[in-house]
Amino acid sequence: MQAQIDLSKVDSIHKNISNFKIVDSTKLAEAYYDLGHEYRLNYLTDSSYYYYNKAEKISRKLNRKLLLAKTLYGISAIQSDEKDYTGAEVTSFEAISLLENFKVSYEADICKSHVYNNLGISFNELGQFDKSIEYHKKALQLRKKLNDKNRVDNSLNNIGFVYKNLKQFDIALGFFNQILANVNLIKERPSFYALVLDNYANTLYESGKLTKLPDLYLKALSVSENFSVNNYNSIIINRHLAEYYHDKNQKDSALYYAYKAKDISEQYYNDDLLKSLKLLSEIEEGKASAKHLNAYVKLSDSLIKVERSTRDKLARIRFETNQIEQENVQIARERMWLLIISIVVIITSVLIYIVINQRNKNKELKFVQQQQEANEEIYNLMLSQNEGIEEARTLEKQRISEELHDGVLGRLFGTRLSLDSLNMNNSDEAIKTRSQYISELKTIEEDIRKVSHELNTDFVSGSGFIDIIKTLVENQTTVYNLDYNLNHEDVISWDKVSNKTKIHFYRIVQESLHNIYKHANATLVNIDFKLKNDKICLTLNDNGSGFDVNKTKSGIGLKNMNSRINEIEGTIHITSTKESGTTVTIEAPIALH
Structure with a gap:
């Protein structure tokens, strides 16, 4: 069966996967599971099986038991659909073993009911009807506990179907009657109603109770064709009507419904088409019968090959997925x-x-x-x-x-x-x-x-440093053609000032005079040494051209000056106005820490 897949939903999941690959393995596993589930609902087996396998690997590695169990159920459902009933049985039991040890929860019980139901279907196809009924009843018990009316009805129908296969017709009819007692079912679930009604009618037919036939068949067919979105169930109803009329020797009616079943089943190319061809070979005569029988044999061989090919393909997907995982591990x-x-x-x-x-x-x-x-x-x-x-x-x-x-x-x-x-x-x-x-x-x-x-009388202590400064200023201003004023406070005890500080003051004065000569075009410079709060304050002021302090980049001279000031734990402040001169104020502690 094919259905129109919701591409927007699949695209959304794929986009999420590209993000989860980077940050979150748990969400990545859940996204792979969602893709597998979405593809399975739309009968895209290969894609579904591929993503279920990827989800299985990650959830098993992360020990996410519930997610792993749900993924294993999805794989077992695909195996059952592809008639790998033994494989479905093994996978289902692994899922059950995980769920038995998992804490009780609504989601876990839903998953467990699905697995039990799938086991019931697999055992029915394998002809192990007692086991089939056992697991269908376990699924039914859980679904009643969960108050899931639709799935309860599904389980009742499945159990009735197995009892029909066991030829215990009265018990089967009892289960079908429980479902059909709901008078609103035909409105709520017309397709399912047609399916149950057909099962009920076919059980009557096989038990030899023909009084309500073919009316029940025809009602089921009418509901399926007129109210149901999917006409797949009408294949089986048409075939049952053909069998009924064939037994009644009403060949025209039998052929009519047999051909209807064949025409619809050709859309799906599966076992229902095979059964329709076999029925037509029995109803038709001569060349027509031989033609249908020939088609039946060819289709049977083809389906066997397809089933074998599909199982091989699923095994190959599983192997290739493992191989990809190993390659990813190697790459990682x-x-x-x-x-x-x-x-x-x-x-x-x-x-x-x-x-x-x-x-x-x-x-x-x-x-x-x-x-x-x-x-x-x-x-x-x-x-x-x-x-x-x-x-x-x-x-x-x-x-x-x-x-x-x-x-x-x-x-x-x-x-x-x-x-x-x-x-x-x-x-x-x-x-x-x-x-x-x-x-x-x-x-x-x-x-x-x-x-x-x-x-x-002895000279004032420390006057030697000022004399050195005076000599420096006299020599440089003479060379630079500058007038100068040198003032100092006698309260400064230069003997207490470290040689390092005095050397840096000497160099700063030397560098400042050089800068004034080179850049300021000044004619006068005032140099003052004062004592403020145990700090020596040196002020150099010129009457030069000035400059924009914010725009001027620091040259090597200013950088050297800053470096010296930092070494003596001092500070420097420069103010300048164009055509109004520049003032440089430097403060440094007498004693360094």
Whole structure:
């Protein structure tokens, strides 16, 4: 039988499968099961069997017992349809063993009832009627428990059919009567009603109770043809009518219904066509009978070959599915090794990069350290040179002080004493004159003493660094043709400031003066050192052309300046306006952490 498959539903499942392959094996198995189920309902056996097998592999691997049982039932139903009843029996019992150990649930009971029903059908076809009835009754019991009226009726019909095959006609009629007692069945399920009514009529026929025949057959045929969507059941009804009229020796009627059965069954090319041809060979005579008998033999051979081919094809599908699974496993294994090798290569590359990078950083750090040591050494040399100059200045000042104190001051003191001794002249004019000279000498004496003490006083501590800065500024502004103002607060204790900080301030001033000369076109620069909250604040201001701070890219000079400021844990702030000059403010702590 063929039906129009719902392509939109199948396409939707296929789209889901492309996503599930990546993220969710469980959903992938369910999607394969849905495809298998959809294809089976539409009698596309090959596709159905293929997807059921894929669902079976995954659900078995994931130990999804209910899904595996449902899939096995679908496979067993296909095996039964293709007359592989022994295979259907084996597959069904595997499904039952899974469901027996599964927790009780509505879905599990539905699946179990389907499996029992399929076992009943298989055993009936194998001629094991007692077993068939046993499993049909198990299916019936579960369906009553589930309150599934339609499937209860299906099981009652199946049981009645097996009892008819057992020739226990009264029992069979009892089961059919239970179904037909529902007066609404003809409206609710006309096709099923026609099937049951035909079974009931055929049971009467085989039991020899012909009083209600052929009316029951004709009613069943009328319902099947007029109310049922599918006219497949009418094949069997037409054949039963042909058998009935053939027994009654009403050849025309028998041939009429036999040919109707044959014409309809030719659409399906199955056992019903075979039975129709056999019946026609019995009803017809002469060449017509021989023709139908010949067709029957050919069709019988063909169907046997088709059944064998189908079973082989199903076995091949199962084998190819296993082979595909093994190939997928191999591919997955190869991909895993490729992934592992790729990860190892990446990790090795990263480690090599880290090692090389670390070595470069160590070299850079060593270079910076050496540069720092060199800078400190240069500063110390500059400081030593400055100290030498200061020492020479101090010695010179000391010599002058001693000369003033011991020489000039001594002579003045002697003169004052001489004048003082002449004070014995008591004339008013002499006294007045001598008093003036003596007063003036005292004044000179105090002035010389003051100069002597000032010359001999120690210089402010730390003035050496400012002198170095002053020398730098004087030299560079002379070369750059700049005027300058250098201001500093005496409260800054440069002795407490690390050489590293002083070196960086020195270099920053040097770099700033260079930038002013190179870019600003300035004529004046103001340099201020102040102390704010235990931080040294250096401000450099020029009257140059200025620039847009937000648009200007950092050059190597500014980058070096930032690097130096970061090393002394400082901050930098630059403000500039075009044609109004630039101000650079740098703050750094006196003591580094």
